[in-house]
Amino acid sequence: MVTDYDIPAFFAEWSQLDQPAYLRFLYEFVPTIDPRKAVAGLCAEQSTAMWQRVGVVEDLRERFGAKVIRLEPVGDVAQGRWLVEIAHPHRNFGARLPNLLVAAAGEGTFYAPGVAAITLLDITFPAGYLAEFAGPQFGLHGVREQLQIHERPFFIGVVKPNLGLSPADFAALAFEAWCGGLDMAKDDEMQADTSWSTLRGRVTCVSERRQRAEQLTGERKGFIANCIDEVDRIPEQCHIAERAGATAVMISPVWTGLSALRALRRVSGVPVMAHFAGVAVLTRRPQGGIASALLTRLMRIAGADMIGFAGFGDRMQTAPDEVRANIHACLEPLGAIAPALPIPGGSDSAQTLAHVAQQVGHVDFGFIAGRGVFGHAEGPRAGARSIREVWTQLHV
Amino acid sequence: MVTDYDIPAFFAEWSQLDQPAYLRFLYEFVPTIDPRKAVAGLCAEQSTAMWQRVGVVEDLRERFGAKVIRLEPVGDVAQGRWLVEIAHPHRNFGARLPNLLVAAAGEGTFYAPGVAAITLLDITFPAGYLAEFAGPQFGLHGVREQLQIHERPFFIGVVKPNLGLSPADFAALAFEAWCGGLDMAKDDEMQADTSWSTLRGRVTCVSERRQRAEQLTGERKGFIANCIDEVDRIPEQCHIAERAGATAVMISPVWTGLSALRALRRVSGVPVMAHFAGVAVLTRRPQGGIASALLTRLMRIAGADMIGFAGFGDRMQTAPDEVRANIHACLEPLGAIAPALPIPGGSDSAQTLAHVAQQVGHVDFGFIAGRGVFGHAEGPRAGARSIREVWTQLHV
CATH class of the missing domain: 3.20.20.110 (Ribulose bisphosphate carboxylase, large subunit, C-terminal domain)
Structure with missing residues (x-):
């Protein structure tokens, strides 16, 4: 669904984002298409899917879209494995574990076009999000x-x-x-x-x-x-x-x-x-x-x-x-x-x-x-x- | 842990078992040792682990042990993939889904010695066990x-x-x-x-x-x-x-x-x-x-x-x-x-x-x-x- 024209808007500089509003999901994956297009699609699938209504001029990605903040090959490019770090705004789901996992490891992650295999390696949490969880009592x-x-x-x-x-x-x-x-x-x-x-x-x-x-x-x-x-x-x-x-x-x-x-x-x-x-x-x-x-x-x-x-x-x-x-x-x-x-x-x-x-x-x-x-x-x-x-x- | 001497007691004829007392778990797996020994271990790991106390003459497998009722290669033996069907007594966990999954797809299944890869293909339920579940309301x-x-x-x-x-x-x-x-x-x-x-x-x-x-x-x-x-x-x-x-x-x-x-x-x-x-x-x-x-x-x-x-x-x-x-x-x-x-x-x-x-x-x-x-x-x-x-x- 993501066209070449759409790709750049799925990339952002981490330093330019409102960092407390985002979790960072780190994946290793094997693309079957241009990696930039694959990860743009991965962002779309795991967040807004469509970012505008038909006939309406809007871009919901600004507040609700997941964005690629890092994309690099694992070792030699010829090995075909890539690392991608995605900033995902937690306003999309809040401090709820099932919803977090639906976002980070749900349909969007495992059925993104052009992504043949993908592992969720890590999630980095901002302090404000973590503070919603009590953690161990003892x-x-x-x-x-x-x-x-x-x-x-x-x-x-x-x-x-x-x-x-x-x-x-x-x-x-x-x-x-x-x-x-x-x-x-x-x-x-x-x-x-x-x-x-x-x-x-x-x-x-x-x-x-x-x-x-x-x-x-x-x-x-x-x-x-x-x-x-x-x-x-x-x-x-x-x-x-x-x-x-x-x-x-x-x-x-x-x-x-x-x-x-x-x-x-x-x-x-x-x-x-x-x-x-x-x-x-x-x-x-x-x-x-x-x-x-x-x-x-x-x-x-x-x-x-x-x-x-x-x-x-x-x-x-x-x-x-x-x-x-x-x-x-x-x-x-x-x-x-x-x-x-x-x-x-x-x-x-x-x-x-x-x-x-x-x-x-x-x-x-x-x-x-x-x-x-x-x-x-x-x-x-x-x-x-x-x-x-x-x-x-x-x-x- | 399972010795060659122990293996036969982990095998049973389905026709000889008290069938309503058992679920049947069907797995495909890749053994790295003798398949008979691997599945005997799989049964031990997913049920009693040890079947007697040290210094006590007893065999807890009779009522609580999982038993192999079918073992056969998938296609040609040289491919190295096997099917095993295991009868597991549901008295070990009752009509509870998390406990059923701990038995069928828990530590015992995925860490049995000599089992390199294993897929849980199917579970067959006796009528009496199924009757404990209401199923869809509509x-x-x-x-x-x-x-x-x-x-x-x-x-x-x-x-x-x-x-x-x-x-x-x-x-x-x-x-x-x-x-x-x-x-x-x-x-x-x-x-x-x-x-x-x-x-x-x-x-x-x-x-x-x-x-x-x-x-x-x-x-x-x-x-x-x-x-x-x-x-x-x-x-x-x-x-x-x-x-x-x-x-x-x-x-x-x-x-x-x-x-x-x-x-x-x-x-x-x-x-x-x-x-x-x-x-x-x-x-x-x-x-x-x-x-x-x-x-x-x-x-x-x-x-x-x-x-x-x-x-x-x-x-x-x-x-x-x-x-x-x-x-x-x-x-x-x-x-x-x-x-x-x-x-x-x-x-x-x-x-x-x-x-x-x-x-x-x-x-x-x-x-x-x-x-x-x-x-x-x-x-x-x-x-x-x-x-x-x-x-x-x-x-x-």
Whole structure:
């Protein structure tokens, strides 16, 4: 729809724009036509589509149009991949996550003529827009205060077997792991509110054992309860879990929706963890999608206090730089939005702790193990202890 | 984690299972190890992970484990692509869409050892599970009754320019199109509730013009209001739109969450349309993801009365068979779940109607145009008329 004549009006100098009025969307894409024409069309498709009514002299692009502020090849032009940065006026949708994503990663983005493959790499937010989001209620520092854990990573264990145990048997496993040195036990993302292990029943059992473990060890202990459910039931599930003694709650924002996280943050009295189930569908493939670190940053903006994502293990099929970008997205300065606890995960155990700690390069992370604790040949107490012992050896 | 010794217990004969207790997940995948070992691991990862506690003689797979019921190469074995069908007991999560997706397309699916690329192609539901979902409240037939349109497609127009018009100017365009023969005008998915065009103000203006157009044409006319918003605001937005006279409401289930659709269906008094913003992120790439027709079926199960998806135009980068699979997913028998109106979309106009109608092969669809109506050189009345005229010529 965009003609050669139309193209220049879709380009602007960033320095000439009213910067607080714009978000900046960064994409990598493969054009099948002149890149300038492709990105002009991309701007049209993701904003006004048409910028004047038939028979009316007007140009709605002035206030409502998305504009290209940077266009350059990635490496050699012959490779055919380009970077484009687009300034999009947030008056088009406001401080609403679903609407933001409809703009940045909706029909306009993925069906722009002449754009064969496109990845949303990043979104840059002006301070005024960010201020509309509360971000984490507790954040990294709040979670440290809650459990009184400082100057080391959090040791987190996903109770396994994750399906099929009675609440009492499940709680018994968590108890063993806490006694061995685990800081937080958690539900697997598959372990929800079922007839054979209700959320209330399970958390009640777990909390009784958790308090006992605190008495025995003299350490604070946490339990992250899985509240993944239909979106209109999540607030109630959160209240059930809190009343039963959960110290944190968890949902998976890809399948519940990111704004379910924002809504949960409003009602939760305990830290909220975001789990990465489904993230790979959006992020993995080389041909396009959304950068995982951007999703992590959006989860933080939406209010996650702890954010799980694919970690360093071979199983996770994720480059170390991508893992570090996710860690950075949890911790980097972001207006008044508090940092969140990054939890890179995937088949870790005492054997991988030194490597993970070295890859992370600091202590502000959650180290998470499932079978590494609960599948330990001598049981979960020994599994948790093995992790704490490695940490002690690393830091004497 | 799965040893050669463990593999056989992850395989079962479908005829030997308690079939009503299982969903069937169909995947295409590329193994990097023995395919039997890869799918055994896939079953473990997406269900029990561990199936016994250390030191306890038990096998939780019996009731809670996912089981391979079919494994075969796609075409020639040398191509390296395989189909696997997995029976997964729904007692693991219940009739909850986010939990279903965590099981079928979560961490277990996308991080199973030895599975390099995987696409969720289909889910087959037993009748008892489907019965937990209400499905469309109106469905195809209810929408036909509402507008008294029978034996032809619905002609739908996305008002454009979609951003920047005042409610009065926006309503004036819709009015012209209705007078020219459009059945339903709709908000673009980018046109939400903004300071410069509030949902209430816009729908109020539109409804006044809609009633006038009904008087002038003697036909019923519809307006689909965009209610995409933070998930906890969607029910209120729906009520605002309904009270102001919208005949239908729309959200985009990928970015609001599928269960927002299910929640909206519970509170809406008018048909609900699902828009495909974001679907491409999940479905497009050759290396994996989720089949688009499955997402369409899930939207129908969640309660969408009308479902938009990428249509036949070149711009939509979608194979005709995939478009037809989406149409089929709206209309195929599905327990007691009513059929939904399929709306294949993308840059259509009077020029493409004959082709689209021929590709669809029947009249149960919505034909949707944006610029094809509102960008018509003689204005939206002529644009809408041109479509109705083509239809009349096709069917004399």
